[in-house]
Amino acid sequence: MTLVGDEVHLPYERPGLSKGYLLGATKAGELDVLDPGFYADQDITLALGARAADLALDARRVRTASGAAFAFSRMLIATGARSNRLAVPGAVLVGVHYLRDREDSDRLGAALRAANDVVVIGAGWLGSELAAASHTLGQPHHRAQQRTPRALAAPRPESGEDSFGDMRTAGSAPAHQGELEIERRPR
Numbered sequence: 001m002t003l004v005g006d007e008v009h010l011p012y013e014r015p016g017l018s019k020g021y022l023l024g025a026t027k028a029g030e031l032d033v034l035d036p037g038f039y040a041d042q043d044i045t046l047a048l049g050a051r052a053a054d055l056a057l058d059a060r061r062v063r064t065a066s067g068a069a070f071a072f073s074r075m076l077i078a079t080g081a082r083s084n085r086l087a088v089p090g091a092v093l094v095g096v097h098y099l100r101d102r103e104d105s106d107r108l109g110a111a112l113r114a115a116n117d118v119v120v121i122g123a124g125w126l127g128s129e130l131a132a133a134s135h136t137l138g139q140p141h142h143r144a145q146q147r148t149p150r151a152l153a154a155p156r157p158e159s160g161e162d163s164f165g166d167m168r169t170a171g172s173a174p175a176h177q178g179e180l181e182i183e184r185r186p187r
């Protein structure tokens with residue numbers, strides 16, 4: 001079996017990226033799904049840092065962006081999800097972060113530690129966890145901006161935001177993408 005993945009790391013768990021790893025309490029190796037030796041023991045070849053770019057079903061072959069080819073008799077596509085990128089003015093400014101992978105968490109952790117204030121856009125689970133992490137890192141001035149009228153409305157439609165009481169929504173009305181604008185604030 002060959003495991004083709006475009007990230008350079010051994011397969012790792014993402015939950016820590018918005019919690020222990022972000023806060024510095026969990027080391028990178030502790031995120032690993034399996035011991036490094038497991039793959040060799042099970043005769044699994046790891047092709048890491050390799051993006052699958054071409055799939056030839058007739059020839060039963062996957063080719064990566066760098067040109068490596070892997071033949072298969074069976075194949076599983078498990079390419080997961082991506083962060084939902086904001087298409088609003090200012091979204092590409094320095095200081096705007098997304099969170100999906102380890103590198104994102106490294107950058108975000110450093111930015112949170114150096115930040116004067118923090119705005120979280122998206123008050124679902126990850127947004128709520130990031131607000132909590134930001135608070136733990138000593139950034140009391142954070143605000144959450146969301147499309148729904150309250151935090152965690154999508155995953156917990158029937159419950160209140162009591163356990164996230166220190167998250168304040170910015171403005172009284174829920175925001176939609178077109179209503180958002182990100183501006184660089186002079187330091």
Ligand SMILES: Cc1cc2nc3c(=O)[nH]c(=O)nc-3n(C[C@H](O)[C@H](O)[C@H](O)COP(=O)(O)OP(=O)(O)OC[C@H]3O[C@@H](n4cnc5c(N)ncnc54)[C@H](O)[C@@H]3O)c2cc1C
Pocket residue numbers: 004005006007013014015016017018050051052053078079080081099100101126
């Ligand atoms: C910060 C964070 C915290 C989370 N916390 C929790 C939690 O507490 N509890 C919980 O239940 N869930 C949590 N989740 C969600 C959970 O991590 C996801 O549900 C899970 O990662 C989905 O696993 P997956 O294997 O389907 O996809 P992914 O983990 O996204 O893995 C897919 C992999 O495929 C790679 N890939 C994509 N395209 C290609 C390509 N063309 N070629 C090669 N490789 C490719 C991607 O880079 C990625 O490494 C969290 C997610 C994040 C981002």
